[in-house]
Amino acid sequence: MKIVIFGLTISSSWGNGHATLWRGLVGALVRRGWDVVFFERDVPYYAGARDLHAIDGGELILFDDWAGVRQQASRSLRDADIAIVTSYCPEAVSAAELIAETPRALKIFYDLDTPVTLAAFAEGEPPSYIGPRGLADFDLVLSYTGGEALTGLVERLGARRAVPLYGHVDPRVHRPAPPRAEFAGDLSYLGTYAADRQDGVQRFLIEPARLRPDARFIIGGAQYPAEFPWTDNVFFVRHLPPQDHPAFFSSSRLTLNVTRRAMADMGWCPSGRLFEAAACGAPLISDVWPGISDFFTPGDEILLARTSEDVLAALDRSPEDLARIAGRARERVLTEHTSDHRAAEFERLIASAPRIEQPLTEEA
Known part of the structure; x- marks a missing residue:
């Protein structure tokens, strides 16, 4: 056809x-x-x-x-x-x-x-x-x-x-990859700048970065304004093509998903980035919206954040715990959410x- x-x-x-x-x-x-x-x-x-x-x-x-x-x-x-x-x-x-x-x-x-x-x-x-x-x-x-x-x-x-x-997600493109030093961090976030996501980025990345000055935070994306509230431990990687996404996701201990406000309010709105990060074997933490549990099981395949403290608690989890969560999320994606x-x-x-x-x- x-x-x-x-x-x-x-x-x-x-x-x-x-x-x-x-x-x-x-x-x-x-x-x-x-x-x-x-x-x-x-x-x-x-x-x-x-x-x-x-x-x-x-x-x-x-x-x-x-x-x-x-x-x-x-x-x-x-x-x-x-x-x-x-x-x-x-x-x-x-x-x-x-x-x-x-x-x-x-x-x-x-x-x-x-x-x-x-x-x-x-x-x-x-x-x-x-x-x-x-x-x-x-x-x-x-x-x-x-x-x-x-x-x-x-x-x-x-x-x-x-x-x-x-x-x-296309697992031929997004899959576990060797980490790269320029993407190394405790928490990463990949996404184009959007004004209606900024409150979430502020709460779940900028504020944790302020509270953990010794930790390293990575943002990758495009269209970020000059007045974005950068701190000394938040590092920026300008737009990444899809072939670099696996290394980006695979280089941090935890990766963040933030949903645009209009989508989060309606729910049932899984970002493609969620599936991509999971397919790369990255532990996920996301903002909360109706229907998210239809795609990943909270606490087992994904961590959820309502406050900055939730992100800090996730960063305090052991590497073994985060690896288990990441493995289950990857299995879920490969079973249900591929292209x-x-x-x-x-x-x-x-x-x-x-x-x-x-x-x-x-x-x-």
């Missing part, structure tokens, strides 16, 4: 969480025999940090503007079985209009930012990637977030059917996705 995707980016992992997820899912689909075409606008900030130039077994089409690529996109859609538009795709509305003219393809919107999308509508500022008809013209809406977010997609945005397709698992789940979802008229939500 053939799938055509109009997305934010697959070619650059700089400053976004979409690229790594798409690489894992597309790679798994290609291995399962799919013909995949990915359309991506060639913008300067991704071009300057491009860490993927071709899709192995698929086709990556970079373009400067929609007018110049529309005819090629139309040709590609003629024999497509599945057509997907994603959140934050710069040409999402135009692509959706083109897909609507393609009767053969199953039409899917994949929202990788559902709580952010719903929050924008609630504030009266609909995001640019959703048109005036909302999601009513798609046969199926996939959501990176489950729980009440699914109901919001149906009731507020008119989705006919909304189901979760959660994050995942191959999500590709198989995607196939099941589209196989049972008739073009329906009545709204329906489903929990995974």
Whole structure:
């Protein structure tokens, strides 16, 4: 079968969480025999940090503007079985209009930012990637977030059917690796700067760093402002490409997950970083949100933090204890949360996705 995707980016992992997820899912689909075409606008900030130039077994089409690529996109859609538009795709509305003219393809919107999308509508500022008809013209809406977010997609945005397709990890890319001195630390955090994550970063990393001046804390990511509250024992590693993630996760005693506020409030929002770190054998500590226990067992596969003191207590655990937690988390991920698992789940979802008229939500 053939799938055509109009997305934010697959070619650059700089400053976004979409690229790594798409690489894992597309790679798994290609291995399962799919013909995949990915359309991506060639913008300067991704071009300057491009860490993927071709899709192995698929086709990556970079373009400067929609007018110049529309005819090629139309040709590609003629024999497509599945057509997907994603959140934050710069040409999402135009692509959706083109897909609507393609009767053969199953039409899917994949929202990788559902709580952010719903929050924008609630504030009266609909995001640019959703048109005036909302999601009513798609046969199926996939959501990176489950729980009440699914109901919001149906009731507020008119989705006919909304189901979760959660994050995942490609264990071919993310696996235990030899530690590297430049990433060594007691607590690490890998993530793009986001204002609505800053309270969590402050509470779970900056404050523990202040209270433990002899410990070493590592932040990796992009878009951190000059006024970020650095301390002498917090070290920064500018944007890391995915091939360096395993060494980053494998070099610290403990790694931190902090969830964007809108996502944490809705719950059922496992970050791809959680699965990546676990697959690399890193002990995990995370902020708390509804549904986290559906993905990892607290205290057994993951540690949870509500206060700075919870992080300090986790840092005081023995190496043996942290290794046991890390081993169980890795086993859970390899059993349930790989890109191959999500590709198989995607196939099941589209196989049972008739073009329906009545709204329906489903929990995974």
